Amino acid sequence: MRDTLTAPPPRTQVPLRHLTHPDDLDRALIERLLQSAAVFERNAPDNRLRGRLLATLFYEPSTRTRFSFEAAMHRLGGQVLSAENAGTDSSAAKGESLADAVRVVSGYVDAIVLRHPEPGAAQRAARAAEAAVINAGDGPSHHPTQALLDLYTIQKELGRLDHLRVGLMGDLRHGRTARSLALLLSRFPENELVLISPPGLRMGADVLDALGGLTRIETSGLSDVVPELDVLYQTRIQAERFDSAAEYERYRGVYVVTPEVMNRLPEHAIVMHPLPRVGEIDPQVDVDPRAAYFRQARNGLWIRMAVLDWALEA
Numbered sequence: 001m002r003d004t005l006t007a008p009p010p011r012t013q014v015p016l017r018h019l020t021h022p023d024d025l026d027r028a029l030i031e032r033l034l035q036s037a038a039v040f041e042r043n044a045p046d047n048r049l050r051g052r053l054l055a056t057l058f059y060e061p062s063t064r065t066r067f068s069f070e071a072a073m074h075r076l077g078g079q080v081l082s083a084e085n086a087g088t089d090s091s092a093a094k095g096e097s098l099a100d101a102v103r104v105v106s107g108y109v110d111a112i113v114l115r116h117p118e119p120g121a122a123q124r125a126a127r128a129a130e131a132a133v134i135n136a137g138d139g140p141s142h143h144p145t146q147a148l149l150d151l152y153t154i155q156k157e158l159g160r161l162d163h164l165r166v167g168l169m170g171d172l173r174h175g176r177t178a179r180s181l182a183l184l185l186s187r188f189p190e191n192e193l194v195l196i197s198p199p200g201l202r203m204g205a206d207v208l209d210a211l212g213g214l215t216r217i218e219t220s221g222l223s224d225v226v227p228e229l230d231v232l233y234q235t236r237i238q239a240e241r242f243d244s245a246a247e248y249e250r251y252r253g254v255y256v257v258t259p260e261v262m263n264r265l266p267e268h269a270i271v272m273h274p275l276p277r278v279g280e281i282d283p284q285v286d287v288d289p290r291a292a293y294f295r296q297a298r299n300g301l302w303i304r305m306a307v308l309d310w311a312l313e314a
């Protein structure tokens with residue numbers, strides 16, 4: 001490691017480029033990151049982050065986000081320190097605060113990718129950090145890099161990010177991916193959201209109030225709206241977000257994308273899902289060319305290369 005790393009980041013390196021909330025992403029930055037991701041997808045990696053070091057601090061489980069960030073850093077020539085169970089395997093288990101942990105770790109690395117169960121954790125971490133902080137999901141609040149890869153997927157699959165009717169479905173109260181995506185879609189003109197959820201799992205007013213002039217419809221019914229959609233964005237009912245198993249069971253399986261649903265979906269439309277899925281998309285749907293969710297997961301690599309390149313730009 002000593003042969004390839006640069007010196008620790010200078011403490012005077014300001015301003016740091018944090019990405020902690022969709023509010024950090026205006027349309028110009030979104031478009032820059034999507035263009036950069038497309039370049040990374042087309043071209044061979046070029047080691048531009050050689051000598052830079054990333055820490056991934058994950059206080060909640062992850063497959064896609066952590067692996068794609070770590071793969072992105074390696075593919076750009078950088079190196080990674082990983083705490084995949086930071087809640088139990090770091091000094092958090094001894095009671096150390098998140099702010100103290102981030103302050104210390106940020107002295108060793110150039111950037112921190114943080115997943116944490118508390119809303120606002122990444123923003124608090126950024127205030128304590130001496131390195132760039134990237135939000136990899138803060139509880140039920142937001143997941144901005146997932147929303148970026150979702151936009152990248154929509155643009156690749158449908159050729160545009162405007163004049164779209166997007167159905168966000170499932171647990172929109174706790175669904176950080178849907179909440180972040182709604183905000184990013186509002187940056188582009190003439191989009192419409194169809195918010196499909198049980199009344200108890202409606203999207204929060206904090207997001208709805210921030211959508212500006214974006215047209216939105218709230219409904220509990222799936223079948224009537226499916227023929228009108230360009231994107232059906234399914235989400236998981238998240239057992240870990242409910243106060244009791246009984247409350248989770250009340251909603252489990254409320255919406256399932258089946259071959260019958262696909263029969264009603266337009267030929268040009270796509271089905272997306274941030275994954276993991278636990279029963280809310282029938283695996284029979286996977287062979288349908290409109291099933292974009294595994295392509296979507298792969299797109300996370302290019303977007304995270306673009307985000308790291310931006311955050312660590314010299």
Ligand code: CP
Nearest residue numbers: 062063064065274275
């Ligand atoms: N979509 C997503 O955030 O997946 P992981 O929880 O596996 O990172």
